[in-house]
Amino acid sequence: MKVPSGLLLTALLLLPGMATAAEVDGSALSVLWGVPFAGVLLSIAIMPLLAPTVWHHHFGKITAAWALAFVVPFALVFGASAAGASLVHALLAEYIPFVILLTALFTVAGGIYIRGNLHGSPGLNTAILAIGAVLASFMGTTGASMLLIRPLIRANDNRKHTAHVVVFFIFIVSNAGGSLTPLGDPPLFLGFLKGVDFFWTVRHIFPETLFLVGSLLVIFFVLDSWYYHRREEVLPQDPTPDTPALGFEGKANFLLLGGVVALVLLSGFWKSPVAWRIAGTEVGLPGLVRDAGLILVTLVSLRLTPAKVHEDNQFGWGPMQEVAKLFAGVFLTIIPVIAMLKAGVNGPFGAIVAAVTRPDGSPDPAMYFWAAGALSSFLDNAPTYLVFFNTAGGDPAVLMTTLAPTLAAISAGAVFMGANTYIGNAPNMMVKAIAEDRGVKMPSFFGYMLWSGGILVPLFVVMTFIWFR
Numbered sequence: 001m002k003v004p005s006g007l008l009l010t011a012l013l014l015l016p017g018m019a020t021a022a023e024v025d026g027s028a029l030s031v032l033w034g035v036p037f038a039g040v041l042l043s044i045a046i047m048p049l050l051a052p053t054v055w056h057h058h059f060g061k062i063t064a065a066w067a068l069a070f071v072v073p074f075a076l077v078f079g080a081s082a083a084g085a086s087l088v089h090a091l092l093a094e095y096i097p098f099v100i101l102l103t104a105l106f107t108v109a110g111g112i113y114i115r116g117n118l119h120g121s122p123g124l125n126t127a128i129l130a131i132g133a134v135l136a137s138f139m140g141t142t143g144a145s146m147l148l149i150r151p152l153i154r155a156n157d158n159r160k161h162t163a164h165v166v167v168f169f170i171f172i173v174s175n176a177g178g179s180l181t182p183l184g185d186p187p188l189f190l191g192f193l194k195g196v197d198f199f200w201t202v203r204h205i206f207p208e209t210l211f212l213v214g215s216l217l218v219i220f221f222v223l224d225s226w227y228y229h230r231r232e233e234v235l236p237q238d239p240t241p242d243t244p245a246l247g248f249e250g251k252a253n254f255l256l257l258g259g260v261v262a263l264v265l266l267s268g269f270w271k272s273p274v275a276w277r278i279a280g281t282e283v284g285l286p287g288l289v290r291d292a293g294l295i296l297v298t299l300v301s302l303r304l305t306p307a308k309v310h311e312d313n314q315f316g317w318g319p320m321q322e323v324a325k326l327f328a329g330v331f332l333t334i335i336p337v338i339a340m341l342k343a344g345v346n347g348p349f350g351a352i353v354a355a356v357t358r359p360d361g362s363p364d365p366a367m368y369f370w371a372a373g374a375l376s377s378f379l380d381n382a383p384t385y386l387v388f389f390n391t392a393g394g395d396p397a398v399l400m401t402t403l404a405p406t407l408a409a410i411s412a413g414a415v416f417m418g419a420n421t422y423i424g425n426a427p428n429m430m431v432k433a434i435a436e437d438r439g440v441k442m443p444s445f446f447g448y449m450l451w452s453g454g455i456l457v458p459l460f461v462v463m464t465f466i467w468f469r
Contacts, residue, residue: 024078024082025339026343026347027340027346030348031340034337034340037066037330037333037337039333040326040330040333041423043055043066045444045446046445047062048444049445059322059326066333067328071083071332074335074336084279085280086335088278088279088280088281090332092281092283093283097290100291100298101260101264102320103298103320104294105142105257108260109143110146110310110313111252111302111305111315112253112309113248113313114150115247115248118154120152120158120165122225125220125224126224128155129168129169129172129216129220132147132169132173133172133173135147135148135177136174137180137181138261140178140183140185141173141425141427142427142430143257145173145427145431149431149435152165153434153438153440157438159228160227160230160234161227162440163440163441164223165224166440167442167443168219170419170427172213172216174419174425175415175419175425175427176209176213178415179411179412180201180205182268183264184415185381185415185418186381186382187381187384187414190385191385191396194386194394195397196400196407197400200407201411204408204411205412208408208463211463212459215459249306249309250306250309253304253305256297263289263297266286266290267287271286272284272286314437318433318437320430322429322433323426323433341353341375342387355367355371356368356371363392365406365469366409368410369410369464369468370460371413372384372410372417373412373417373460374413375387376413376417377417377418377421378423381415381418381424381425384414385410385411385414388410388414405468408467408468412463412468417456420457421445421452
């Protein structure tokens, strides 16, 4: 998946002198710099409702326009060097590795076809969600989502109501299930890179994860059973014909999936002094090896996967292109928002940072849980995790011991509440795009938030009183 050419061209035009550009002081920024970011979010939320045809054909251009609405004024006010350095950092340190990893997982998982026609009963659907929750912490929420969403949709293609199945899939597989290891979700991987032990999260937020996933599975089973036993819920003819036996096609992709996991782990464990500075952004050898390896895995998957497997999976690049374009706008327009958050109590969002500290100066786990979670619902949850990780002191040895409840609250908030909106975590958008491509009528941006607000938020309140007081 290539980087949008407009972003690359802008970076090249601003390249001279960027290496010496200093990081922008977030405390000096006005909240008005967050308008382009808000514009991207509102466009994603509202335009599919008000102008669906325009949005479907031009969402990339609209997102690019909001990105330029940030980059051009930023360059005029702070200079081309500062704007270029911020743009290059967003591309090289965040966006490109992000898209490369998602593309690899999307391609490899899309090359595995689960043969056979499963029938989407409440019991089977619940079992698939439970399996996905377990897989998510070992192959990532994106990998587990891409592997299971297609067979789940196919299993329910003889059902009248299927949107709720996909919504709970996003809750459980695309988010909550990835909370136990750094492989599961980007925020935890960033914590791992900062020095948090690989198995720390599974030791410290396993009860919370078990409660959330278990509660969601029970709620889903009850709701799906209610739908399933309604009159005319099951169509008289199943669009997918039965086959003699279940099985897998494209089995080579399981090995490639292991390669993706190994490359991600390698980049975390491998410490190398070899690095290059590009326009002020450090690009290390482990990261380059990881990204080059992931590109190779993607190409090998495309080469080895039989065309029939892609055809049966209805594999296409549309969902990946949508995520790549929308998140390009998110990663760029979020630059001033993250800078303002990093400014702490001295920045425009100082009230948010101050709210997580008790009067005696000690951190408040409940407030960290909700602050990290609320921002992760709308911002990228990986940098949000880092902001609160640093706000809590940034020392992994202290956070894993003395302040363990605080780190647990940050970790749980960032991962769990990524399910609150479609943009809280990248797999959310990908699953939505695939479901709509298969004819599932998914809730709108705000319609989805009614689901998350009515189901997830009450569970988060209960969790607060049990674990994060």
